[in-house]
């Protein structure tokens with residue numbers, strides 16, 4: 001069996017909870033090579049998951065045994081790291097949001113075209129069992145045409161998630177995060193709606209604001225901590241969405257799809273992750289699995305899918321082009 005080495009740029013929370021354990025568990029992955037500009041973080045993860053560290057990003061690029069790289073750096077670095085990794089002949093799994101601007105995102109896509117290597121973006125919502133089941137039901141057209149939708153993604157905020165564990169987090173800085181909760185949580189649901197509806201959001205009316213979060217000096221943060229929006233798709237479906245870093249109770253990760261013959265409710269109920277309510281009164285409940293939350297980290301399936309795309313020389317399931325389309329919606333929300 002062909003086994004490959006992978007590199008990871010950025011050894012913070014997403015690497016610790018998802019990329020490193022999922023690469024470790026993947027049978028095609030031989031060695032994980034960790035790089036962070038804070039070397040202690042790379043060392044800690046190499047000790048926890050096995051593998052080695054390098055002290056410069058060039059060492060990852062110049063290592064011919066490294067076939068693929070996860071770009072888990074903060075948002076403002078993706079267009080530098082992912083572009084360079086692709087141009088150095090590596091397949092890339094880039095964290096979301098793809099970049100901090102459309103111009104920079106296009107630069108990554110150009111590098112992908114030039115290199116011919118795979119570029120996948122970590123829009124992991126598509127992979128959860130309830131979302132997969134919803135996609136299956138919608139593809140079979142069991143509920144008739146999709147009319148409207150409602151989606152929400154909110155939790156207590158990234159200052160307790162990121163490796164810094166402080167209000168000085170880059171997630172709160174305009175130059176580093178760019179898009180606040182919109183690019184952090186919102187982009188996941190935009191990608192999910194595009195995927196489930198096989199459609200594209202083309203018109204948006206949105207409000208956003210920094211309502212409650214404060215930075216390390218007690219000032220309101222520079223990016224939005226809440227977004228509410230109304231949207232219209234190319235196929236004429238209408239929907240609403242809320243994205244929040246200030247849901248100070250349990251996380252909300254729910255979506256509802258309203259169709260001609262009934263409703264699909266996803267992640268509204270902890271035990272029945274997908275519930276179908278038919279117009280005639282029939283209710284079908286599916287027990288699938290609980291969605292990953294910040295406190296419940298299960299395998300996302302993204303790493304396996306990325307590795308599979310490399311091994312089988314196939315286009316990844318989430319392409320750079322799709323991620324760029326979702327980023328454009330985020331830009332509309334913030335404009």
Ligand SMILES: NC(=O)c1ccc[n+]([C@@H]2O[C@H](COP(=O)([O-])OP(=O)(O)OC[C@H]3O[C@@H](n4cnc5c(N)ncnc54)[C@H](O)[C@@H]3O)[C@@H](O)[C@H]2O)c1
Nearest residue numbers: 010011012013014036037072073074075077095096162163
């Ligand atoms: N897919 C998801 O569900 C999901 C969830 C959380 C975060 N993310 C994304 O993952 C990325 C990282 O987020 P995180 O939560 O791990 O943040 P984090 O703050 O916990 O960790 C980021 C790490 O990257 C390092 N880093 C930043 N820029 C670097 C660079 N240019 N070179 C080397 N190291 C660099 C930092 O030193 C830090 O250790 C972000 O883009 C974020 O949006 C995705």
